[in-house]
Amino acid sequence: MTSELIAGDAAADDRPAVIPAESVIRRDAIGRAAEAVVIPLGALIVSLLLFGVFVAFAGINPLDLYSAMVLGSFGSWFSVQNTLTLASPLVLTALCTALPAQAGLMVIGGEGAFVIGGLAAIAVGLPLSTAAPPALVQLGMAIAGMAAGGAWIAFAGALRHWRGVNETISTLLLTYIGIAVLNHMVEGVMRDPASLNKPATHALPNADMIGNIPGMDVHMGLIYGLIFCVIAYILFFHTTFGFAARMVGGNPRAARLAGLAVGRIVMIVTTLAGAAGGLAGMVEVAAVQGRASATLAAGYGYTGILVAFIARQNPLAVIPVAILFGGINASGGLLQRRLDLPDASVLVLQGIIFVVILASETLFGRFKIFRPKEN
Amino acid sequence: MSQSIGALSDHLPLPSEGALAVETYGIGKRFGDLIALANASVKIAAGSVHALLGENGAGKSTLVKCIMGYYRPDDGSVMVDGHEVAITTPRHAHALGLGMVYQHFTLVPHMTVLENMVMARADVPPVINWREERKRFDEFLATMPFTVPLDAPVSTLAAGEKQKAEILKQLYLKSRFLILDEPTSVLTPNEADEILGMIRDMAHAGRITVLIITHKFREVMAFADEVSVLRRGKLVGGGAVAGLTPDAMARMMVGDQEIRGMDGRKASAAGAVCLEMRNLEVDDDEGYKAVDGVSLAVRAGEIVGIAGVSGNGQSELVQVLGGQREATAGEMRVHGEPYHARRSEMLRHKVSMLPEEPLRNACVGRMSVADNMAFRRFDQPPYASGPWLHHGAFRRAARELIARYRVKTSSPDAPIATLSGGNVQRAVLARELSGDVDVLVAANPVFGLDFAAVADIHAQIMAARNRGAAVLLVSEDLDELLELADRIVVIFNGKLVYEAPTHQADLTEIGRRMAGH
Numbered sequence: 001m002t003s004e005l006i007a008g009d010a011a012a013d014d015r016p017a018v019i020p021a022e023s024v025i026r027r028d029a030i031g032r033a034a035e036a037v038v039i040p041l042g043a044l045i046v047s048l049l050l051f052g053v054f055v056a057f058a059g060i061n062p063l064d065l066y067s068a069m070v071l072g073s074f075g076s077w078f079s080v081q082n083t084l085t086l087a088s089p090l091v092l093t094a095l096c097t098a099l100p101a102q103a104g105l106m107v108i109g110g111e112g113a114f115v116i117g118g119l120a121a122i123a124v125g126l127p128l129s130t131a132a133p134p135a136l137v138q139l140g141m142a143i144a145g146m147a148a149g150g151a152w153i154a155f156a157g158a159l160r161h162w163r164g165v166n167e168t169i170s171t172l173l174l175t176y177i178g179i180a181v182l183n184h185m186v187e188g189v190m191r192d193p194a195s196l197n198k199p200a201t202h203a204l205p206n207a208d209m210i211g212n213i214p215g216m217d218v219h220m221g222l223i224y225g226l227i228f229c230v231i232a233y234i235l236f237f238h239t240t241f242g243f244a245a246r247m248v249g250g251n252p253r254a255a256r257l258a259g260l261a262v263g264r265i266v267m268i269v270t271t272l273a274g275a276a277g278g279l280a281g282m283v284e285v286a287a288v289q290g291r292a293s294a295t296l297a298a299g300y301g302y303t304g305i306l307v308a309f310i311a312r313q314n315p316l317a318v319i320p321v322a323i324l325f326g327g328i329n330a331s332g333g334l335l336q337r338r339l340d341l342p343d344a345s346v347l348v349l350q351g352i353i354f355v356v357i358l359a360s361e362t363l364f365g366r367f368k369i370f371r372p373k374e375n
Numbered sequence: 376m377s378q379s380i381g382a383l384s385d386h387l388p389l390p391s392e393g394a395l396a397v398e399t400y401g402i403g404k405r406f407g408d409l410i411a412l413a414n415a416s417v418k419i420a421a422g423s424v425h426a427l428l429g430e431n432g433a434g435k436s437t438l439v440k441c442i443m444g445y446y447r448p449d450d451g452s453v454m455v456d457g458h459e460v461a462i463t464t465p466r467h468a469h470a471l472g473l474g475m476v477y478q479h480f481t482l483v484p485h486m487t488v489l490e491n492m493v494m495a496r497a498d499v500p501p502v503i504n505w506r507e508e509r510k511r512f513d514e515f516l517a518t519m520p521f522t523v524p525l526d527a528p529v530s531t532l533a534a535g536e537k538q539k540a541e542i543l544k545q546l547y548l549k550s551r552f553l554i555l556d557e558p559t560s561v562l563t564p565n566e567a568d569e570i571l572g573m574i575r576d577m578a579h580a581g582r583i584t585v586l587i588i589t590h591k592f593r594e595v596m597a598f599a600d601e602v603s604v605l606r607r608g609k610l611v612g613g614g615a616v617a618g619l620t621p622d623a624m625a626r627m628m629v630g631d632q633e634i635r636g637m638d639g640r641k642a643s644a645a646g647a648v649c650l651e652m653r654n655l656e657v658d659d660d661e662g663y664k665a666v667d668g669v670s671l672a673v674r675a676g677e678i679v680g681i682a683g684v685s686g687n688g689q690s691e692l693v694q695v696l697g698g699q700r701e702a703t704a705g706e707m708r709v710h711g712e713p714y715h716a717r718r719s720e721m722l723r724h725k726v727s728m729l730p731e732e733p734l735r736n737a738c739v740g741r742m743s744v745a746d747n748m749a750f751r752r753f754d755q756p757p758y759a760s761g762p763w764l765h766h767g768a769f770r771r772a773a774r775e776l777i778a779r780y781r782v783k784t785s786s787p788d789a790p791i792a793t794l795s796g797g798n799v800q801r802a803v804l805a806r807e808l809s810g811d812v813d814v815l816v817a818a819n820p821v822f823g824l825d826f827a828a829v830a831d832i833h834a835q836i837m838a839a840r841n842r843g844a845a846v847l848l849v850s851e852d853l854d855e856l857l858e859l860a861d862r863i864v865v866i867f868n869g870k871l872v873y874e875a876p877t878h879q880a881d882l883t884e885i886g887r888r889m890a891g892h
Contacts (some may be wrong), residue, residue, distance in 0.1 A: 240754040243753050
């Protein structure tokens with residue numbers, strides 16, 4: 001460098017005014033909301049296109065596929081009811097993953113809470129049914145299912161907080177234990193001797209079963225799920241407890257710095273999550289199967305994980321996503337009959353959606369259209 | 376060096392020894408809309424020590440990364456010894472004899488110095504002949520003005536020795552143009568002087584050329600020959616250091632930006648003891664004792680500064696005070712009552728915390744600026760009544776704090792992780808200092824921030840003291856402590872080893888205690 005002095009740049013400092021204008025704030029909020037809807041929707045469309053490519057290799061016209069899927073899921077009153085019925089357990093099992101995720105825990109043991117909840121519900125429901133009116137039987141079963149499921153997942157939460165055990169692993173392994181307990185009970189002390197080649201418990205009397213939503217062929221369990229979602233949403237986004245839980249979820253160090261009792265919050269959230277999974281199991285027993293058997297472990301808990309992720313762990317968003325997945329599952333039968341695709345091909349679609357949605361997470365903040373110009 | 380590198384030197388007629396001259400000509404670099412660097416021309420003469428000054432975000436690292444081949448400049452060119460070269464990769468830069476010592480150490484801690492040196496070679500053979508390697512390195516060391524213990528694991532070395540080892544590594548790799556990125560930020564003042572002195576002597580002997588990135592004027596004045604000042608991606612001044620004063624350089628760095636002045640230190644008799652630690656002992660993550668029997672009392676209206684080289688228990692001490700870690704023995708008291716950093720106690724005693732790395736320690740990155748600003752009081756009116764949140768109150772309070780503390784954000788609803796470091800720190804400051812404060816614990820509160828932010832934050836801390844808060848300030852920057860603290864203590868190996876009122880403090884003594892003598 002030459003030794004003469006270069007004069008300092010005299011340009012006035014253009015540090016912008018720091019108070020963002022009202023209009024900017026509003027555009028910012030709209031942009032954020034639009035982004036949260038457009039990106040998952042785009043991912044969904046990409047997934048359907050990929051699935052179309054997949055079936056094209058099986059020699060099927062993707063357009064036939066899409067029309068069959070629409071028909072099978074939402075094409076008639078019958079298929080809509082079928083979709084809603086299949087969505088009902090997913091609403092609750094998705095909460096079993098979504099609620100802990102708000103508090104920073106990755107719980108994938110909804111299946112375990114589901115079977116344990118169902119087992120506890122029938123264990124309480126059968127003796128109650130001889131003594132109490134149906135409403136009380138159902139209440140008792142719901143409380144038992146939620147308590148058992150809640151304790152199941154809370155146990156993983158306690159292991160995590162006080163023993164540093166990874167909750168993802170522990171809930172996964174607890175699911176195996178839960179299914180084993182279920183099989184042990186229905187093949188042992190709780191077995192109905194009349195169930196010969198398919199061991200099951202005694203059946204709940206028809207009068208004590210959860211009925212349908214008036215005017216629909218969809219059981220009331222769907223309403224339980226919707227209520228649980230709304231309450232969870234209010235709890236997490238409109239109460240001080242939910243705020244604290246989201247602080248713990250976003251950064252436990254910051255939560256501790258604010259003096260929050262992290263352990264207590266983790267226990268409450270995991271209990272709630274397990275209760276949702278347990279309630280789903282109770283509904284499956286008390287509204288669909290009428291008894292507990294090995295078929296309780298049908299994978300609703302696992303599909304719930306997908307639903308929670310696609311809903312970006314938001315309890316309200318869980319509702320439409322669960323219905324979407326209910327629709328995908330409902331269309332499986334029609335794909336088999338119409339297009340001769342294996343029933344399980346909808347699982348391929350579910351897998352594609354899951355991967356594409358996870359990948360699309362990286363797109364948030366990348367599109368300028370969602371961001372107002374800073375002025 | 377490997378064959379590909381030999382080939383490179385073939386078509387570049389560079390001398391294979393001695394200092395390299397490097398010149399950038401009109402370098403420009405854009406990232407999207409952001410102009411990181413525009414038309415930057417810097418000429419670094421062979422055998423000189425050149426300082427690169429600038430605030431955070433002024434473009435210093437962008438310029439250096441263009442030289443080192445991490446970025447391809449959009450405009451302009453780099454010339455090495457008068458030849459224009461397109462440096463495409465860091466490997467290419469090394470082959471040309473350009474080397475960089477990073478701010479944070481890049482040696483493998485549990486390997487020995489010799490192992491680290493051999494590993495860094497571009498052409499490590501599949502079977503290493505250690506006797507041969509040692510002989511080669513010994514021969515190399517004999518030509519160097521300083522040495523390091525070869526067989527000690529790097530983790531056992533003091534910070535100054537690690538820094539020397541990093542520099543030796545670059546010289547061993549035959550770097551003839553050396554970039555040092557804030558080389559003294561982890562050193563005691565004595566270590567810094569020693570290392571910079573040796574580097575300067577090597578440069579003046581014509582063996583290397585040195586480019587130092589720094590913000591410490593003292594080091595520029597004492598060790599650099601020439602200086603270039605960047606502001607907002609532009610070269611705004613520079614020249615021979617002999618013709619410049621620190622004031623002139625500061626003006627170039629900051630421009631006409633208004634810097635908030637600091638209230639003077641209000642003279643007052645120190646009040647009652649507010650914050651007290653008694654024989655506090657704390658373990659680190661590995662279960663080793665990091666804080667070893669610290670007893671310290673901070674009175675209302677005074678700032679007590681804890682000096683020390685990083686890693687001597689400061690972080691653990693601050694974490695215990697902030698409730699992020701449990702003490703294993705001893706007790707804390709605030710206003711004479713036992714204190715466990717619970718939320719109710721923090722609220723009752725008006726305790727505020729400014730931890731280091733605020734985004735990591737004090738914020739939830741994906742939550743909004745407004746939410747983050749409410750962490751202390753979200754369960755109190757007006758933010759909440761009973762269990763119910765009032766989102767409107769969050770936003771109103773945030774808007775007021777954003778204006779008062781000059782936080783630059785697109786919206787109170789933006790996730791706080793989208794803000795720059797200085798603005799995150801201002802947001803935390805707004806949260807922690809906007810209410811009444813009786814006790815304030817601050818740890819490296821201005822680390823990595825620009826001039827204006829530093830002045831702001833120092834002024835806020837001093838103002839809190841003048842309002843009667845008891846302030847515990849933990850810092851690795853001695854100048855910061857000398858400026859702010861009423862009393863200075865030194866921590867070494869988890870123990871307090873020195874204490875003096877700041878106006879009687881002996882700088883040499885503090886430096887020696889920090890180094891454990």
